[in-house]
Amino acid sequence: MTRFLSLLIAGLTFGAVYALVSLGVVVIYRVSRVVNLAHGAMGVFAAYVFHYELVGRLGLPVTVASVLTLGVGAALGVVIQRALIAPVRQDGAMTTLVMTIGVLLVLTELPLQLWDPQPVVIDSVFSDRTIEFLSTGATIHQIGTVVIVVALFVGLEWLLTRTRYGKAIECIAEDPGGARIVGLPVKAITTATWALGGATAALAGLLYIHLNSLDSFSLTFVLISSLVAAVLGGFNHLGLAVLGSLGLGVAFSFGQGYVDTAGVPDAVVFVALLAILVLVPGRQESLEARPEF
C-alpha cells in the first residue's frame, strides 16, 4: 500500500510538470496552429538565464529572479515569434514546424556555449522540505508545482474562454484573414500569446529543472510526454491536456514501480495514446483540417 500511494503521489506531482508544459504548448497552438517543438528548450534557456545571470551574476533573490525569468521567457517567445516564426508562416505548417526544430537546436546548443555546461541544481522559490503523509511524502516544491499548475489552468481557462482576448484568439485561429478584416489586432494578439507561452515555458523550466539538473536537453524530453498529453486534449482543450498529463504521470510512475520488464511503462503510455487516437471520435480532426495561414 505504501508503494502504491507513493507511486500515485509521485505520478501526480510529475504529471503536474507535464501539464505545465502541455498548457504552454496548447496555448501557442490555439492561436497559431504551430506545435512549438522548441517549447522545452525555451524553458531551459530561461532557466540558464535565471541561474547564471539573474541569481549568479546579479545576485538577485530567488523570488525576484524567478519573476524576472518569466519575463525572459515571455521576451524569448516574442523574439522567436516575430523574428523566426512569423516570416515563414506563409510557407505552411511544415516549414513552421521545421523552424521550431531549428530554434530547438539553437536554444539547446547556445547555453552550452554561453555558460558552464556542467549540470547544476538550480534554486527554487519553494523549499525542498519533505512533508510526509499517507506513509509517503512530497516536497514543498512538488506540492507548489501542483498548486501552480492548478492556478495556471484556471487562469488560462478563464482567459481563453471568458475574455475578449480568448475569443480573439479563437477567431484568429479559425480565420486569421477574417479576423484582420474585422479589425482584430492579429499581430499583437499572436505576439502576446507567444509571450504567454514563453512565460509558461520559463515557469516549467524553473519548476522542473529544480527537480533534476540544469542541462540543455532535459525539458525537451519532458516535452515529448507533454505532447502526448496535448494530443489527448486535441491540442485545444486545456482541461483534457491537464488530465492527460496527470494520467500520463501516474501511468509512468506505476509502470516504473511495478513492472520489471524494461520499456513496458513507455509502451503502455503510447499504446494508450494510439488507442485514444483510433477509438475516440473526432480526436484526429482537432489536429488537422485547420486553415493554414
Place this chain on the structure above:
Amino acid sequence: MRRLTRSASAWEGPVGPVSIRKLVAVAVVSLLATACGASDDVRREVAARNAAAAGSGQLAAGAPGGPGGPGSSGAPGSPTDAAAGDANAAGSAAGPSGTSLSSTVSGPAAAGRSRPAGSSGIGAGTGTTGNGSGSAGSAAGPSGGTPGSGGAGTTSGSGVATPAPAPAGGNGGATDIGVTADTIKVGGIFFNGSWLDRYVQVAEQAARAYFRYINDQGGIYGRKINYISCDTAATADGTQSCGRKLGDADKVFAFGPSMDVYSNVLNEYIKERQIPAVGSMAYYLEDVRNPYVFPTQLSSMELAALIGTFSAQKLGVKTVGVLWLKDFVGADCLDQIRRTGQKLGYQVVVEASSGTTEDDMTPQVIKMRTANPTPDAVLFCTDAVNQTKFMQAAARQNWAPAKGWVAAYGAIDDVPKAIGPTAKGMWTLTTFDYFGSDTPGVQLYRKITNFYYPSMFHHFFSQATYAGAVALVEAMKQAGPNLTREKLLDALRSMRNFDCGMGLAFDFGDKTSGRAASGLMLQADENLHYHVASERFKPVM
C-alpha cells in the same frame, strides 16, 4: 476557403517586408549558429597558441616531453631527436627521454608552453631512471627514444610510447591503405548530439592530444598521424555512415580511439574489411569478441564484477538494489552483478531500470526503498546523468541505503557536485588510476592533455581514449616502418599486458577472459571531492 485564407494572410505583412523579415530570420539563425560554432574557446586558444608556436618552433620544444612512465624506459634521446627540438631547446639541460617521470617531471605543462629559450620543457630533467642507457643532459627538446623502447618490452607493460624516428633508409612509403611516407590516417568515431556531449568531446580531445604529442616529436618512423574524427549524431545510422566514410572514403589505415554508443553496428563491417580498431569503449560484448577490435575500456560485465566484488568484500552487503540502463550495457551489467552475488553471497533484491533520458526517477527510488528486504546498497549500472537524477530523487525522499551507493560509471568530478550533499560517501569505480591522482602515468596524461586542450576536464572515458591512442602508437611502432594492417594486428595481439602507465593493463591477446580486469574505488568526501579509497583489486567474475 483555404485559398482565401492564404491570400488573406496579409496580416503578417506585405510581400516586401515579409521577404526582409525572412532575411532577418535567416540572418539571426545563421548568426546564432555561427556563434555556436565559433565560440569554442578551447579550439581557438589552442589554435592561436599553435599558430604562434609554429612560427617559433616553441610547441615542438615545449610539448610535454619525457615519455615513459611506470615500467617504461627508453634509450636516450638521439641526436636526431635533439635536432628536432627548436632553438629554444638548444643548450638546455633537457634530460634523457624515456626516463621515469617520477624523477624527471619538473614542472607543469604551462611551463612548457611559455618557457623561455634555454629552459627545459616538460619531462626534461636530469633523472636517469629506467633501463635505458640515457645520461643526464644527453638530449634536449622533445624526448625521443628508440623504436621498441618501453620497459620490459611492449608485449608486457609498456608505459607511454616514445615516438619512433624515421629510418635512415626510408619507411617504405605507402605500405598499406591509409599509409603514406608522411602520414597514417586514423579514424575516430564519436557521438555528439546527446546529453553526454561534453564527456564525448573531452574523450576525443584526450586522444587527439596524444596523437599531436607524438606528431610534434616527429611521428612514427617519419609518419605523422592524421586523426580524422566523425560525429555520429548519437544514432546507429550515424555510426554506420561514419564507419563507411572513414573506411571507404577517407580510407583510414585503422580506427583509433572512439567513443560511440552504437559501436556494435560496425562489427561486421570491420570484420569484412579487416580494419584494426584500437581504443573503443567495449560497450558491447560483440566488440570485445571481434578479432579486429581492441577496446581500452573494460566491458560492462567487468565493471559490474568489480563493483559487485567491492560491495561484497569491502562493504559486506547481503542485499543490493540495482539501477540499470535499459540497453545491452545495462542488462549485461545487471546480469553480472547477479552472478558475482551468487559467488560472493549477496542477493539482488530489487532492480529498477531507466531510459537514457528519464524525466523523473522518483518511481525508481520508491521501488528501491519499499523493497522487502530493503537493499543494503544501491549499485548503478547506468550513466552518470541518470545516476545523478536517481540520487537527487532519493534525497528528496530522505532515503539512502544503509551501506551506500556504488557506481560503475560515476568517476567524473562533477558528478558528486551535481548530485549534492547526498553524494557524500558515495563510492565509484575507476578502472584507470584516478585522473586526479599523482601517479606518474596520470601526471603525464594530464600534462599532455592539458597542454593541447587547457580547458579540458577529465573522466575515465577520456583516460580510455588516451590509453587507446597510446596503445595504437605503441602497436604501430612495434609493427615497424613497413606498416601494414596485418603487422599492426600481429603487434596488437602480442601485447598481453599493456599498461599505458595509468594502472589498468590490457591483454589484447585474450580480450574475453577478463583476466586483466582491475580497478579501484573512489569515495566522495565531505566537500564532494573524490579521493582514492581502495587499493587496485581484481573482480570475481
